[in-house]
Amino acid sequence: MLHARHYPGDPERPAIGLHCMMGSGRLFEPLAAHLDGLIDLHAFDFPGHGRSPDWQPEEGVDLHTKVTRHAARMIERPVDLIGHSFGATVALRIAVGVPQAIRSLTLVEPVLFAAAPAAARRDEQDRLARFEQQGDWDGMLRQFLGDWGSPGEIPTDGPKADRLRRQMRMVVDTNAALMEDRADILRPDGLEQIAAPVMLIAGAKSPDIVHDISEALAARLPDVGRATIPGAGHMLPLTHAEQFADLTRMNLERA
Template identity: 30%
Template sequence: MSIELYSSSAGSGPNVLLLHGLFGMGSNLGALARALEDSFCVHSLDLPNHGRSEWIEQMSLEHLASAVQGWAERKGMTALSLVGHSLGGKVAMRMALDNPALVTSLVVADIAPVAYPPRHAAVFSALAAVAEAGPRSRREAQDYMAQYIEEPGVRQFLSLSLQRDQQGLYRWRFNREGLERDYGAVRDTLVSMEAYTGPTLFVKGELSDYIKPQYKEAIEALFPRAQLKVIPNTGHWLHAEQPRLFNAVVKRFLTESSAES
């Protein structure tokens, strides 16, 4: 799939692609990128319909993975490691299952290859309220979001994707309508006839419920070499809540996997 993806790259060494979560952008994983760039060539991508990347009409996991693969192929990459958080983790899993010869190792942060119930109704309501109001400041946008979202951290995270238009009004950088339209597709179960047998690390936030014990069978069926690391005292946003520990765990795994390959 020839989709224009915005990316930033730094460092030298084996290629590592960082894939962010829903409503995010590549810079969300900036601390991890900086921790890795002394040993790897790190590429932080904005997924389709997010950040500065091109918008697409269908946003299934297959479409997202195909767009990332197309970007890598246009860059001439023949081997790479994937690190994905939340939605980015699902995209990374899909890509590894579909292109195992390309993906040398896989890190999945706080997500599993299972279907999830909808849990972002309040967020979509907040996004719509901001879009309809056309606020003139980030503070005004946060006030609209506060009517639907209690957590200040979530409102602050979403505010990172606001940009000012030519009329001086703040608009969403991501494809709000597209994300809501295809929300069910990106929450879906991953299915594959073949397992990915490369080195795989699942990283769970101790306080998060995104990776439950009952998902162990589904994980091992698709990723038989999967290891699990738990980051203590952190929730779903483990890379932001415990960056030093999370970055160290990911870097150690990628370094060991790179030596193995």
């Protein structure tokens, strides 16, 4: 059973928040506080994250599919989807699959690497591959968290360190799916069918590849706005919560 989080608000505006890898549903707590009840926001912790149990691989079901199915089961009527990083790619997958179920789509730096130019994808893969080849999971953690906006001391002993290492392995496994778009999110005439308003948000200090991805997605989405927050990096939902909330509100009001 995945841990569920609820930030109560207007029952007529159901919303689902989908967090990043190595994060949790708590990512949306600052957003909910700034939106002051505008939406009724539910956010669950992915397997192996937050208060949810560890990820147990299933035959033929990867983590992306598991999270997508769980989120899709929560939708009973048109919903506002808000996703960050990995969670934003899940939101896109749902929107492409059932566009009529989406009221609005607010995406912070969706890491759908398959949408980026080939050279940028290779660079992203190579950044972590050398650590994997050496079996240096702690080094990979430092590289990954530094690249994506969470530098600082990383525990090397105890339960928290062990879970971080397990999460890092999940990141590596999931990156392959995102590099190859195994869920076929980018299929012809898929993004073009999303009629709901979409807001693509990025941090000015984020890795270049996220801007490449946003540009590629925006070129195909019928109703899309883009915003870049000055001084922000990948973890902008936490570091720039007020600006994130303002942009989310703007998109919600368009729906």
